[in-house]
Amino acid sequence: xxxxxxxxxxxxxxxxxxxxxxGKIFSMEFKPDLTLLIVVWIGLKRTYVAGLLAVFSLGxxxxxxxxxxxxxxxxxxxxxxxxxxxxxVNFDVDQLGAVLSVALLACSVSFSLIFLARWLSGQISxxxxxxxxxxxxxxxxxxxxxxxxxxxDGAWKAYSRLIGAT
Amino acid sequence: xxxAMPRSIKELTIVAILVSMGLILxxxxxxxxxxxxxxxxxxxxxxxxxxxxxxxxxKVSNIFDSYIRLVGVNxxxxxxxEEIRRLRTQIVSLRxxxxxxxxxxxxxxxxDKLDFPTIVAQIIGQDxxxxxxxxxxxxxxxxxxxxxxxxxTPGGIVGKIGRCSNAMAQVAMITxxxxxxxxxxxxxxxxxxxxxxxxxxxxxxxxxxxxxxEQGDLIVTSGLDGLFPRGLVVGTIExxxxxxxxxxLEATVAPSARLSEIEEVMVILGSQGGFxxxxxxxxxx
Numbered sequence: 028x029x030x031x032x033x034x035x036x037x038x039x040x041x042x043x044x045x046x047x048x049x050g051k052i053f054s055m056e057f058k059p060d061l062t063l064l065i066v067v068w069i070g071l072k073r074t075y076v077a078g079l080l081a082v083f084s085l086g087x088x089x090x091x092x093x094x095x096x097x098x099x100x101x102x103x104x105x106x107x108x109x110x111x112x113x114x115x116v117n118f119d120v121d122q123l124g125a126v127l128s129v130a131l132l133a134c135s136v137s138f139s140l141i142f143l144a145r146w147l148s149g150q151i152s153x154x155x156x157x158x159x160x161x162x163x164x165x166x167x168x169x170x171x172x173x174x175x176x177x178x179x180d181g182a183w184k185a186y187s188r189l190i191g192a193t
Numbered sequence: 194x195x196x197a198m199p200r201s202i203k204e205l206t207i208v209a210i211l212v213s214m215g216l217i218l219x220x221x222x223x224x225x226x227x228x229x230x231x232x233x234x235x236x237x238x239x240x241x242x243x244x245x246x247x248x249x250x251x252k253v254s255n256i257f258d259s260y261i262r263l264v265g266v267n268x269x270x271x272x273x274x275e276e277i278r279r280l281r282t283q284i285v286s287l288r289x290x291x292x293x294x295x296x297x298x299x300x301x302x303x304x305d306k307l308d309f310p311t312i313v314a315q316i317i318g319q320d321x322x323x324x325x326x327x328x329x330x331x332x333x334x335x336x337x338x339x340x341x342x343x344x345x346t347p348g349g350i351v352g353k354i355g356r357c358s359n360a361m362a363q364v365a366m367i368t369x370x371x372x373x374x375x376x377x378x379x380x381x382x383x384x385x386x387x388x389x390x391x392x393x394x395x396x397x398x399x400x401x402x403x404x405x406x407e408q409g410d411l412i413v414t415s416g417l418d419g420l421f422p423r424g425l426v427v428g429t430i431e432x433x434x435x436x437x438x439x440x441x442l443e444a445t446v447a448p449s450a451r452l453s454e455i456e457e458v459m460v461i462l463g464s465q466g467g468f469x470x471x472x473x474x475x476x477x478x
Contacts, residue, residue: 045321055323055453056391062321092318094325094355094365141324151370156391160324 030074033186034065034081037179041065042092057163059171062089063137066104067130067172068179070111071120082108099144107133123173130172134165293456299347300459309422310462312336316455317361326352326369326389330458333360341420343461349426349449350374350414351458362460366452367395367427375418376427378404379411387412387427387446395428400442406433412446422461 041061049058062085069078086101093100114120114129138161145151297313304311318329332338334357344351344364352366365372369389376387376397383404385397397412410430416423428446436443 042321045323046319050319050323053323055320058323060322089321092329093320093322094327094363094369094371095322097356100322138324141322145371154370154391160391164323 028077029186029190030077031081033183034069034074034078035084037182038062038065038081038085038088042088046092053167056160057167059168060134060137060164061168061171061175063104063107063134064130064168064172064175065179066107067111067126067133068176070108071115071126071129072183073112073115075112078108078112079105095141096144096148096150099141103137103140107137123176126176127169127172131165131169134168135161138164296457300457303345303347304459307422307461310337311459312338312462313457313459314338314362315457326366326372326452327355328364328366330362330364330460331360332460333358333362335359337462338362338460343421343425344458345425345461346450346455346458348451348455349428350421351450351452351455353420354460364458367448368452373418374421374427375415376412377415378406378430379413381405381410384415384417385444390445394431395446395448397430397444397446398436398441400444402435402440402442404442406430406442406444408432 041064045058045061049061053059066082066085069082072078074081082104083101086099086104087097089095089100089104090097110133111129118125120126120129142151142157142161146153151157300313304313312332314330314332316328317331320327328351330338330344338354338357340354340357342354344353350367352364352369352372355363355365357363367374367387367389370391372389374387375384377384378397378400381404383400383406385400387395387397390396400406408430412427412430414421414423414425414427426449428448431445431447433442433444435441
């Protein structure tokens with residue numbers, strides 16, 4: 028429960044930051060997806076049950092706040108979470124480079140899936156601009172992990188000390 | 194006790210002198226009308242000392258008073274700073290209200306022009322992911338807002354209602370590739386389909402090859418899609434080119450409404466089942 032609360036709170040915080048500060052710094056479509064990075068981070072932490080519940084609820088909120096078809100983000104986030112858990116169990120991902128690679132892969136697949144889902148549902152037609160958005164957003168999001176990961180690790184340590192989370 | 198007593202002639206002499214002086218002074222002070230030369234002498238003798246002491250007394254009391262005053266001034270300063278902060282907040286709040294009033298007045302003007310029931314809503318959120326062009330408004334189905342209802346501002350149309358809950362609704366903006374609006378070029382009356390584009394503009398597609406449209410032409414809604422009433426301002430043409438297959442012309446359109454800065458919008462109610470072809474804004478002042 029304590030882990031879940033932490034994950035949800037940082038997720039909500041990421042929504043706030045994305046729609047306020049990041050919106051001012053970056054162009055809307057290229058701004059880093061902090062929530063996705065948080066999902067990757069939760070997965071790498073291997074907080075299974077709490078993590079699953081948290082990423083699912085974050086996905087639902089993201090769906091409601093964006094114009095995505097309901098269920099798109101929960102599915103993507105769950106897939107990213109499972110992928111991160113798999114990677115953390117089977118590979119050594121303590122180094123920042125390894126985490127960045129995981130984030131790069133997760134972001135590129137997630138953003139592509141979002142456009143693919145919209146294209147398949149007939150909402151959009153294919154534009155070259157989409158490839159540009161996917162590539163730039165993936166790079167910017169992955170690079171943001173350099174700041175986001177230490178911040179999350181620090182917040183997690185402080186939270187664990189304060190609340191006594193596992 | 195013994196030690197307090199004078200122990201030598203010298204000391205005894207000094208004590209005697211001082212006591213005598215005291216007595217003289219005492220008795221001198223009782224004299225009335227006569228010359229008090231001794232007292233005057235004493236006063237004169239002690240005047241520099243007295244002045245020095247008074248000088249320092251004044252200085253010290255001045256410093257002390259200043260300090261006390263400073264403490265008071267500091268407190269007063271804090272009160273005044275607080276007052277300034279409060280007044281500044283009030284000014285900002287009043288300025289915001291003034292701007293809001295101006296915006297609402299424009300919306301009311303538009304409301305008067307429209308022949309449809311409308312409702313004013315505030316924008317309370319926007320798409321977090323950045324991959325969709327949507328905003329959230331604070332009016333939902335409780336106020337009669339339903340999916341596909343047109344949303345507009347005095348500047349131009351904003352989009353249409355997407356998902357809707359009791360208290361809020363999602364507006365898909367015209368820059369979203371999922372939104373299409375049937376439009377006309379106001380000057381030439383050529384028809385086209387306006388579709389959102391990821392580059393923050395819209396593309397007017399399926400324009401006739403013979404259309405004599407040019408940069409700066411105003412685009413208005415045609416009313417033929419059954420969603421938007423006729424004659425609402427959409428935007429202006431930025432550039433014209435031949436379509437990919439060369440069968441039609443297509444134009445890049447810059448929306449008239451400043452979509453990234455709008456704070457209030459107007460939902461046009463009663464669009465379900467389509468609008469009559471008659472009402473519209475064209476020809477109205």
